[in-house]
Amino acid sequence: MNKERLNNVLKEMEKQDIPQLIISDPASIFYLTGKWIHPGERMLVLYLNINGDRKLFINELFPLYEDLGVEKIIYNDTQDSVELLAKHVEAGKPLGVDKNWPARFLLRLMELKSNCKFVIGSNIIDRVRMxxxxxxxxxxxxxxxxxxxxxxxxxxxxxxxxxxxxxxxxxxxxxxxxxxxxxxxxxxxxxxxxxxxxxxxxxxxxxxxxxxxxxxxxxxxxxxxxxxxxxxxxxxxxxxxxxxxxxxxxxxxxxxxxxxxxxxxxxxxxxxxxxxxxxxxxxxxxxxxxxxxxxxxxxxxxxxxxxxxxxxxxxxxxxxxxxxxxxxxxxxxxxxxxxxxxxxxxxxxxxxxxxxxx
Ligand SMILES: [Mn+2]
Incomplete structure (x- = not known):
């Protein structure tokens, strides 16, 4: 992870009162990690929390050998990736979500985390990337x-x-x-x-x-x-x-x-x-x-x-x-x-x- 860029994102999250964020845009993930991952229809999420928690959810079919400075949560095609993600999302807190995150993931997560306030979070990283x-x-x-x-x-x-x-x-x-x-x-x-x-x-x-x-x-x-x-x-x-x-x-x-x-x-x-x-x-x-x-x-x-x-x-x-x-x-x-x-x-x-x- 690029420390300076990550810190800028975390600062912007605090400024906008969004304590946790789902980043799914491969360009934004590249911006922060230096690694391009094109997940196709599989779920790829970089989860950030201002409490220091950060995790990369990635399907095992994309082998990632290098250390990107973020904990990897690897799942396979038989697992429910959204349920896995839901376990790590902080309950009751606003959650920023990428504007292009597919509804098939978002709607399921909204069901599993009905006490979170879901907001568009792209603005945070888009602003930093400017x-x-x-x-x-x-x-x-x-x-x-x-x-x-x-x-x-x-x-x-x-x-x-x-x-x-x-x-x-x-x-x-x-x-x-x-x-x-x-x-x-x-x-x-x-x-x-x-x-x-x-x-x-x-x-x-x-x-x-x-x-x-x-x-x-x-x-x-x-x-x-x-x-x-x-x-x-x-x-x-x-x-x-x-x-x-x-x-x-x-x-x-x-x-x-x-x-x-x-x-x-x-x-x-x-x-x-x-x-x-x-x-x-x-x-x-x-x-x-x-x-x-x-x-x-x-x-x-x-x-x-x-x-x-x-x-x-x-x-x-x-x-x-x-x-x-x-x-x-x-x-x-x-x-x-x-x-x-x-x-x-x-x-x-x-x-x-x-x-x-x-
Ligand atoms: Mn032009």
Whole structure:
């Protein structure tokens, strides 16, 4: 167990008056133990109690030889894992439960422990995970570096006129060559009008002269995710598309400039959104400005108008404003930033000036 991270979780449990917690999200268990366990349909629970009790409930089919610094309660397929867990849960005390814990476990535990108050506990660990420590920040830098190289290689391939689908396959090959574990999400490659759909699935389309090309890709390196979006143009760019590009670019820069400790997430969103609105394209910016990122590509903590929380040093999130004109063009420019003591460090290094590929 990572002592510092564990202590931060225990502190947050005290703060939120949740003395015991069921952590079942494999990403959170990895965060605390350094070990990925993918339990499938079996029950995997890291149980924490502020009285010092901590146990890992794990099916014997996942052999775990190393000492993770937590007592293991090993069960097999013929045993009732929830009943085993129930024996260790403190009666009469509030119990935090992961937001994604399957109902087949939760409902049974609620029956067995009817005098406990069950509450969503994810907030505790999600909040702690928002503030990355120095090790994590360095891993995020490395993951972003690989992503910078990958996006450059993909942009160079545009004149080959591969289909969107083929390009997204090549993204995966590039990550493999560069030593990443894989993609942090399915690559988005979108040509021309397809780019007006922010989550376009790559298809059998090829690039045409005058098309915008959105490349939104991310890798996983040493369990940490990167995420970048660049939009370039093939052969030529219309005046309208160039204008839209530069509006999105300025919105991206204004949001980045707004990032410093104490600023609210909604203020960062507003820095980008107001600029796009004032330019007359507000209704074409159809999503939040960004999302937190780390072990998972989308983590708790949106950069959106609805999030009034204040940012703190160590938080890492994306800044990715966009303008999408149905049927013609889409532009999105995405960078990752880490909040520092007095501003932010941009993890994404790839050039973002208007580029026309020959
Ligand atoms: Mn993103």
């Amino acid at each position: 503030r990355k420590d120095a090790t994590e920040i360095e891993l995020m830098r490395q993951s972003s570096k690989i992503n910078d190289i990958a996006v450059g290689k993909i942009i160079e391939l545009i004149p080959q006129k591969y289909t969107e689908k083929k390009m997204s396959k090549i993204v995966m090959e590039i990550y493999e060559e560069l030593g990443a574990e894989g993609c942090s999400f399915d690559p988005i490659i979108a040509y021309g009008a397809n780019a007006a759909d922010p989550h376009h699935s790559p298809g059998n389309f090829t690039v045409k002269e005058g098309d915008c090309v959105i490349i939104d890709i991310g890798c996983i390196k040493d369990s940490y995710c990167s995420d970048i979006t660049r939009t370039v143009f093939y052969k030529k760019v219309s005046d309208e598309a160039a204008k839209i590009y530069n509006i999105v670019l300025e919105a991206n820069k204004r949001a980045i400039d707004a990032v410093k400790p104490g600023v609210r997430f909604c203020d960062i969103d507003a820095a980008a959104r107001k600029y796009i609105e004032n330019a007359g394209y507000g209704k074409y910016f159809t999503h939040r400005t960004g999302h937190s990122i780390g072990i998972e590509v989308h983590e708790f903590g949106d950069v959106s108008a609805a999030n009034t929380e204040r940012v703190q040093p160590g938080m890492i999130f994306s800044i990715e404003p966009g303008i999408y004109i149905p049927g013609s063009v889409g532009v999105r420019i995405e960078d990752l930033v880490v909040v520092t003591e007095d501003g932010c460090e941009v993890l994404t290094g790839y050039d973002k000036n208007l580029t026309v590929i020959e």
